[in-house]
Amino acid sequence: MEVVILPDEDRVGLAGAEAIAQHVARRPDAVLGLATGSSPLRVYRELGQQVTRGELSLAQCRAFLLDEYVGLAADHPEGYRAVIEREFVQLVDIDPANVRGPDGLAHDLSAACLAYEQAIADAGGVDVQLLGVGSDGHIAFNEPGSSLASRTRIKTLTALTRQDNARFFGGEVEAVPAHCLTQGVGTILQARHLVLVALGEGKAHAVQQLVEGPVSAVCPASVLQLHPHVTVLLDEAAASRL
Numbered sequence: 001m002e003v004v005i006l007p008d009e010d011r012v013g014l015a016g017a018e019a020i021a022q023h024v025a026r027r028p029d030a031v032l033g034l035a036t037g038s039s040p041l042r043v044y045r046e047l048g049q050q051v052t053r054g055e056l057s058l059a060q061c062r063a064f065l066l067d068e069y070v071g072l073a074a075d076h077p078e079g080y081r082a083v084i085e086r087e088f089v090q091l092v093d094i095d096p097a098n099v100r101g102p103d104g105l106a107h108d109l110s111a112a113c114l115a116y117e118q119a120i121a122d123a124g125g126v127d128v129q130l131l132g133v134g135s136d137g138h139i140a141f142n143e144p145g146s147s148l149a150s151r152t153r154i155k156t157l158t159a160l161t162r163q164d165n166a167r168f169f170g171g172e173v174e175a176v177p178a179h180c181l182t183q184g185v186g187t188i189l190q191a192r193h194l195v196l197v198a199l200g201e202g203k204a205h206a207v208q209q210l211v212e213g214p215v216s217a218v219c220p221a222s223v224l225q226l227h228p229h230v231t232v233l234l235d236e237a238a239a240s241r242l
């Protein structure tokens with residue numbers, strides 16, 4: 001695991017974008033794994049700037065989201081597909097048809113999870129997966145207690161995650177969906193390179209557990225210690241307990 005501590009969020013964004021750009025330079029049709037949440041936003045903005053300057057093209061790339069809420073209308077602005085459309089797809093030159101997320105509106109959610117796993121496998125797996133971490137150590141929506149071998153499935157969000165994410169729903173915890181579909185920890189571990197971004201004091205405990213703690217389902221992010229190619233990009237506040 002490579003842990004890189006950088007002075008500010010802009011440098012973290014730049015380093016995250018560089019990691020992705022390197023994969024695309026080697027393989028223009030790379031398969032990208034996208035994360036939502038606030039942590040990756042600077043990475044997406046930096047990628048957008050590189051595309052605008054003509055230094056990078058994602059036109060041949062495909063991308064898969066980590067997770068999605070269950071039951072949010074397709075046009076709901078906080079649905080993760082809508083967030084990725086706004087914060088990533090519109091900034092770069094990727095074909096929107098090549099960006100896919102789990103279908104949180106499917107009648108048969110279990111079948112949608114299986115179909116999603118199959119779609120990732122059919123694409124040849126994810127080359128570079130961007131990740132954030134929850135303040136309780138979750139990755140994607142794999143909350144504490146998630147099986148470290150889990151695959152894409154339906155999960156119930158914890159009270160803490162619903163509280164954390166209420167900021168995207170007008171501050172109303174009740175407005176945050178109670179369920180989600182998420183790639184499993186085992187699914188995420190199959191990506192060939194994991195790039196985790198964490199910013200701010202609120203992540204310092206989760207980061208300490210993920211880098212230095214025991215590998216345990218209590219902190220699902222700690223499983224990254226078992227992956228052969230992980231880059232952890234931190235600002236100084238997120239690294240303050242290391």
Ligand code: GLP
Binds near residue numbers: 039040140
């Ligand atoms: C949500 C997402 C995670 C993300 C986490 C942290 O729970 N499902 O993928 O890592 O939020 O978000 P933020 O980066 O906004 O702190």
